[in-house]
Amino acid sequence: MAENAKPPPQLELFNSMTKKKELFEPRVEGKVNMYVCGVTPYDFSHIGHARAYVAFDVLYRYLKFLGYEVEYVRNFTDIDDKIIKRANEAGETVTSLSSRFINEFLLDMAELQCLPPTCEPRVTDHIEHIIELITKIMENGKAYAMEGDVYFSVDSFPEYLSLSGRKLDHNLAGSRVAVDTRKRNPADFALWKAAKEGEPYWESPWGHGRPGWHIECSAMSAHYLGHVFDIHGGGKDLIFPHHENELAQSRAAYPESEVKCWMHNGFVNKDDQKMSKSDKNFFTIRDIIDLYHPMALRFFLMRTHYRSDVNHSDKALEIASDRVYYIYQTLYDCGEVLSPYREENTSVLVPAEEQDMVNKHHSEFLDSMADDLRTTDVLDGFTDLLKAINSNLNDFKKLQQKLEQQKKKQQRPKQQKQQQAQKQPEDYIQAMFALETEIKTKITILGLMPSSSLAEVTKSTL
Ligand SMILES: [Zn+2]
Secondary structure (H helix, E strand, O other): OHHHHOOOOOOEEEEOOOOEEEEOOOOEOOEEEEEEOOOOOOOOOEHHHHHHHHHHHHHHHHHHHOOOEEEEEEOEOOOOHHHHHHHHHHOOOHHHHHHHHHHHHHHHHHHOOOOOOOEOOEHHHOHHHHHHHHHHHHHOOOEEEEOOEEEEOHHHOOOOOOOOOOOHHHHOHHHOOOOOOOOOOOOOEEEEEEOOOOOOOEOOOOOOEEEOOOHHHHHHHHHHHOOEEEEEEEEHHHHHHHHHHHHHHHHHHOOOOEEEEEEEEOOEEEOOEEOOOOOOOOOEHHHHHHHOOHHHHHHHHHOOOOOOOEEEOHHHHHHHHHHHHHHHHHHHHHHHHHHHHOOOOOOOOOOHHHHHHHHHHHHHHHHHHHEOOOHHHHHHOHHHHHHHHHHHHHHHHHHHHHHHHHHHHOOHHHHHHHHOOOOOHHHHHHHHHHHHHHHHHHHHHOOOOOOOOHHHHHHOOO
């Protein structure tokens, strides 16, 4: 296919730093380094996590499809106040609780067909790198120790808040949290926290303690990807303070540090309200995949562009489920009809109408993905191909029946002459093969091809 031989259009991604779509050009040709902030494993992951990791999985898969070798790092924050609290409540160790929920998270990711990143580091395996980084920031005069805690001095870093565009005065901690008078500026944030009674701790130059939240991502991204890397992603709630602080720490230690493209995904709202645990409109991934096929959830999330907020409602999930089922049922029906012909060698060409449709779909798919991953259009774009498969299937079956009857009645010559200009059975078969291949190829790139057989999926209740 001449159309398909054309190179895909160049990828443009929205960079939260410059607030615009930019041509994506990796630092090293053919290679992409990507860091996405991971979960704090103290409970089952919720649909907001699914939102983020499906969004970055789509990017990861698309980069791989474009031929890039992708180094994808996604961390686990396996030491944190919430983990310590839950472990104490459950009477288990911090390591046991976090490992348990890491495993649960990985099961959820597998259900959603999110490919495993190339590396999934845990904070507790990188304490030494974190201490080195804090030491470097202190040596550069941009952090100070105070009674076993270490704080980043925001006043020492003039670029602070360049990612979020906030003003320093706007985030004075005083309004919600008691101001720590030991800090030089209320906005200074902890790089290292002195251990409280009964908490897990590590030895450090500042005494027993543990890392603050933000420093881990600076340390681990630099360790695995270097000081300059291509993509840093996460939910938009991470822009401030997490990514802003990360950026400040990395630059304060190594001024050459740079993320080429910051990417952030939107939230998941429930019936147009922000989801929150206290309002009981909160859903774990497990809650949803107990009711729907995991691919229905993946489709539902991808149906909204990654930067927009997804509105979760039962109706929207039902619609996603119906649409996924329609894709799988159509592919299954088509596969059943085509199965006797798969091994056949034929010189019959794909009819022009279907060939044009496939070519058009292929180029629209590439254009949409290249334009900051417009998955909404991509998913809607399957409709015409699915309709075409179904109409070919119907017409093919009708024609077969007709030919059978003719055979019985031996009405050959006259009828056949009339049909000469119309599609013959082999034309239908080639049309369906072409349409089927196009859909399967593209849903595989998107991670929507089910891991179990289509027969199995279509039998189950979606
Ligand atoms: Zn992070």
